[in-house]
Amino acid sequence: MTTQTAENVKLFNSGHTACAGCGLALAARLVLQATGPKVIVVNATGCLEVFTTRSPQTAWGIPWIHSLFENQAAVATGVEAALRALGRGDEARVIAWGGDGASADIGFGGISGMWERYDDVLYICYDNEAYMNTGIQRSGLTPFKGHTSTSPAGKASLGNMKQKKNIPAIAVAHGLPYVATATVGYPKDLERKVKKAMEFKGPRYLQILVPCPLGWGHATSDTISMSKLAVETGLNPIFEYVDGKLATAMTVKQKPVEEYLKPQARFKHLFRDAAGAEQIKLIQEIANSNFAKFKVEAAK
Amino acid sequence: MKKVTEGLKAVAESVALCRPDVISAYPITPQTHIVEELAQIVADGKLKCEFINVESEFSAASTVLGASAAGARAYTATSSQGLLLMMEVLYNMAGMRLPVVITDANRAVSAPINIWSDWQDAITVRDAGLIMMYAEDNQDCCDMHYQAFKIAEDPDVQLPVMVNMDGFILTHAFDPIDFPSQADVDKYLPKYKPLDFLSANNPRSFGLMGGPDRYLETRYAMAETFKSITPVILKAADDFKKMFGRYSGGMIEEYRMEDAETVLVSMGSTISDLKEAVDTMREKGKKIGVLKIRILRPYPAAEIKKALGKCKRVICVEKAISLGGPGILAAELKSAIYSNANKPEVSNFIIGLGGRDVKQEHIFELVEKAEKGVCETEFIGLDKKLVEEMDK
Numbered sequence: 001m002t003t004q005t006a007e008n009v010k011l012f013n014s015g016h017t018a019c020a021g022c023g024l025a026l027a028a029r030l031v032l033q034a035t036g037p038k039v040i041v042v043n044a045t046g047c048l049e050v051f052t053t054r055s056p057q058t059a060w061g062i063p064w065i066h067s068l069f070e071n072q073a074a075v076a077t078g079v080e081a082a083l084r085a086l087g088r089g090d091e092a093r094v095i096a097w098g099g100d101g102a103s104a105d106i107g108f109g110g111i112s113g114m115w116e117r118y119d120d121v122l123y124i125c126y127d128n129e130a131y132m133n134t135g136i137q138r139s140g141l142t143p144f145k146g147h148t149s150t151s152p153a154g155k156a157s158l159g160n161m162k163q164k165k166n167i168p169a170i171a172v173a174h175g176l177p178y179v180a181t182a183t184v185g186y187p188k189d190l191e192r193k194v195k196k197a198m199e200f201k202g203p204r205y206l207q208i209l210v211p212c213p214l215g216w217g218h219a220t221s222d223t224i225s226m227s228k229l230a231v232e233t234g235l236n237p238i239f240e241y242v243d244g245k246l247a248t249a250m251t252v253k254q255k256p257v258e259e260y261l262k263p264q265a266r267f268k269h270l271f272r273d274a275a276g277a278e279q280i281k282l283i284q285e286i287a288n289s290n291f292a293k294f295k296v297e298a299a300k
Numbered sequence: 301m302k303k304v305t306e307g308l309k310a311v312a313e314s315v316a317l318c319r320p321d322v323i324s325a326y327p328i329t330p331q332t333h334i335v336e337e338l339a340q341i342v343a344d345g346k347l348k349c350e351f352i353n354v355e356s357e358f359s360a361a362s363t364v365l366g367a368s369a370a371g372a373r374a375y376t377a378t379s380s381q382g383l384l385l386m387m388e389v390l391y392n393m394a395g396m397r398l399p400v401v402i403t404d405a406n407r408a409v410s411a412p413i414n415i416w417s418d419w420q421d422a423i424t425v426r427d428a429g430l431i432m433m434y435a436e437d438n439q440d441c442c443d444m445h446y447q448a449f450k451i452a453e454d455p456d457v458q459l460p461v462m463v464n465m466d467g468f469i470l471t472h473a474f475d476p477i478d479f480p481s482q483a484d485v486d487k488y489l490p491k492y493k494p495l496d497f498l499s500a501n502n503p504r505s506f507g508l509m510g511g512p513d514r515y516l517e518t519r520y521a522m523a524e525t526f527k528s529i530t531p532v533i534l535k536a537a538d539d540f541k542k543m544f545g546r547y548s549g550g551m552i553e554e555y556r557m558e559d560a561e562t563v564l565v566s567m568g569s570t571i572s573d574l575k576e577a578v579d580t581m582r583e584k585g586k587k588i589g590v591l592k593i594r595i596l597r598p599y600p601a602a603e604i605k606k607a608l609g610k611c612k613r614v615i616c617v618e619k620a621i622s623l624g625g626p627g628i629l630a631a632e633l634k635s636a637i638y639s640n641a642n643k644p645e646v647s648n649f650i651i652g653l654g655g656r657d658v659k660q661e662h663i664f665e666l667v668e669k670a671e672k673g674v675c676e677t678e679f680i681g682l683d684k685k686l687v688e689e690m691d692k
Contacts, residue, residue, distance in 0.1 A: 037500060037503070038500050039500070040370070040498050040500065042366065049509070050509055053505055053507075053508040053509055054508070054509055054511065055508035055509055055510045055511070055514050056508070056514070058505035058508060060503070060505050061503055062500070062503050063498040063499055063500055063502075063503045063504060063505075063506075064503075064504075064505045064506065065366070065369050065498055065505075065506040065507050066506070066507035066508070067362065067365055067366070067389070067392050067396070067507055068362070068388060068389065068392055070358075071358065071359065071362035071365075071389060073359075074354060074358070074359035074360075074362030074363045074366065075362050075363070075365055075366035075369070076366060077352060077354070077359070077362075077363050077366065078322060078324070078352075078362065078363035078364060078365060078366025078367035078368070078369070078370070078372075078374070079366040079367065079369065079370045079498060080366075081322045081350035081352055081363070081366075081367055081372070082321060082322055082350070082366070082367040082368075082369075082370035082371060082372035082374075083370060084350055085321035085322055085349060085350045085367075085372055086321060086370075086371060086372060088499075091499065091500050091501065092499075092500035109355060109356065109359075110355070110356075110358070110359050110362070112355070113354055113355030113356070113359055116355070117352070117353070117354075
C-alpha cells in the first residue's frame with residue numbers, strides 16, 4: 001500500500017458521509033495520495049461532492065470547487081486559464097472529477113471541448129456504473145444487462161440493453177497523450193497511473209472503476225474483491241494508452257464472468273432461467289473479446 | 301478623443317481597457333462582434349489575457365465561473381438562446397458570489413427563431429442573482445462596462461453583473477464613442493483583489509452542499525446584499541464622473557418629468573424613442589415625461605416610488621412578455637408604488653418584439669389608448685391582416 005505521511009493523509013480526510021464499503025471514497029484518497037497537495041480539484045455534482053462537503057464541513061485538504069453536474073470540464077478550463085493568466089502556473093495543477101453520469105452523459109460535450117482545447121487538466125471519471133447519488137439509475141456506463149431503477153429487469157426485460165460507452169477509446173481519438181483505466185482493487189496500479197498521468201502536459205483521462213455496494217448489491221466487505229473480479233473476468237480491462245498507443249494492459253488469468261456477476265444483486269435476474277443464462281453467455285463473449293483485444297493490441 | 305465605432309466593437313474595446321485576465325468566447329448573433337474584436341485585440345498583442353474558445357455558451361459561462369473562482373477578472377458575452385443555455389450557470393455563479401461581467405446583446409427567444417432585438421432573453425434570468433444594467437446608447441453601454449467590473453468586484457457586492465444592450469439597435473449602430481485612456485481606466489479600476497479564491501497555498505472548498513439547515517441563510521445573505529448595492533452603483537458613477545468628466549449612472553433617469561401627468565416607463569434604447577416622442581407631445585402641450593429604468597436588479601423600487609409620487613398615469617412600454625402573466629415592468633412597478641398616497645393608473649403595452657420597428661406613431665398611439673382607459677399587456681404595431689390570416 002501507499003505510505004501515508006502526515007502531510008498527504010490530510011488531503012482527503014475521514015469523517016465524510018460515504019456509505020460503508022464505498023469504492024469511490026477509497027479512490028479519492030488514493031488519487032490525492034498520488035498527486036500530493038499541489039492540485040486543485042473541480043468536482044461535478046454527484047456522490048463524491050455530496051458525501052465530502054456537507055456545509056460547513058469538508059473532507060478536502062486541497063483547494064476544491066463544485067459548480068454543477070455537467071460543467072466540471074469547462075470550470076477546470078477556467079481555473080487552469082486563471083492560474084496561467086495570473087502567473088500562478090507553478091502553484092497547482094487542475095483535476096476535473098466526475099462520475100459516470102457526469103462524464104459519459106450530461107457533461108460529455110464539455111469534456112470533449114476541453115480535450116479538443118488541449119487544456120492541461122487531468123480528467124478523472126469515477127465509474128460506479130450508474131447514477132448512484134440519485135438512487136441507481138442507468139447511465140452510459142451501466143453494464144450490459146445490469147439492473148438499475150431505470151433499466152429494471154422484469155418479465156419483458158433483462159436489464160440494461162446497451163453496452164458501456166467506450167469513453168477511453170473516445171479519449172484516445174481526441175489525441176490525448178495519456179488515457180488509462182484503473183480500479184481500487186489494484187491500489188498500487190492506480191497510484192502509479194495517477195503519477196504517470198501527472199508527468200504529461202495537456203489533457204489526460206483516467207477512468208476508475210469503483211464498486212458501489214449499495215448500487216451493485218454486494219456485501220460491503222466485497223468492494224475490493226468485486227473490483228478485482230471485474231478485471232479478472234475481462235469485463236473491465238485496465239490499461240494505459242500513451243500517445244494513442246496501448247502501453248500496458250493488465251494480464252490476469254481469466255475467470256468466468258459468473259464469478260463476478262453472481263455476488264451482485266444487479267445481475268441476479270440472469271441466474272433465474274434459461275433466458276438469463278443466454279445473456280450470461282453474451283456477457284462472457286464481451287469479456288472474451290476484451291481479452292482478445294488487449295492481448296492483440298499489446299502485441300503490436 | 302471620440303472615435304466612430306460600432307456598438308459591439310466599442311464594447312470590446314472598453315472591456316479590453318478593463319484588462320480581464322480570462323475571456324471565454326462563443327459566437328451568437330447579434331453578440332458575435334464583441335468576441336471577434338476581443339480575439340483580434342488579444343491576437344494583436346494589445347491585451348494580455350487568456351482568450352478561450354469554448355464549445356457552447358454553457359461552457360462559456362462555466363469557464364469564466366472557474367476563472368473567477370481562481371481569482372481572475374473574467375468576462376464573456378452572449379445573446380438570446382445562448383443566455384438561456386447559460387442560465388443554470390448564472391444562478392450558480394451568483395450563488396457562489398463570483399464577480400464576472402457578462403454583456404448580453406438583447407435578442408428575442410425562439411420559437412419562432414428570430415435573431416432580432418427584444419428583451420425576452422435577459423428578462424428571463426432576472427431572478428438569478430445578477431446585477432442587471434440596461435444601456436440607452438452605446439456611450440452609456442461602454443461606460444457601464446468600466447463601472448460593471450468595479451461594482452461586481454466591490455468587496456461588499458461580489459456578484460456577477462450583466463450589461464444589457466439592445467441587439468442591432470445598439471449593437472450594430474455606429475456612434476462617436478469617447479474611450480478613456482488605459483492609464484485612467486487602470487486608476488479607476490485597479491487590479492482585481494479577490495477576497496477568497498482557489499489556491500494551493502490556502503486550500504479551501506467552494507460550492508459546498510447547503511442543506512435545509514443552511515440554504516435559507518445563504519439566500520438571505522444574497523437578498524441582504526442586494527439591498528445594499530444601490531450606494532455602490534451610485535458611487536461607481538460618481539467616481540467615474542470625477543475621473544472621466546461625464547456622468548453615466550443612476551438607478552433611474554427622469555426626463556421632462558417636472559410637471560408630467562403621464563409618465564412613460566421603459567428601458568434600454570427604447571428610451572431614446574420615447575424621449576423623442578415626448579418632445580413632440582410636449583410641443584403640443586401634453587404634460588408627459590419618461591422614466592428610464594437603468595438598473596433592473598437591484599430593482600430601484602424606492603427611486604421609482606419617489607419619481608411617480610405625483611403623476612396621474614403611468615405607461616409601461618415593454619419589449620418582453622410573461623405569457624399568461626401580467627406585464628413584467630408594470631407588475632414590478634405597481635408593487636413599488638402600491639404604498640404611495642398617489643395612485644396613478646398603470647397601463648402596459650407590448651411593443652417591438654422580435655425586432656419589429658418601434659415608430660413614433662406607435663408611441664403616440666399607445667399614449668392615446670392609455671388616456672382613454674387602463675390597458676393591460678396590449679400589443680402595439682400588430683399587422684392586423686397577418687393576425688387574421690393566422691387566426692384562420
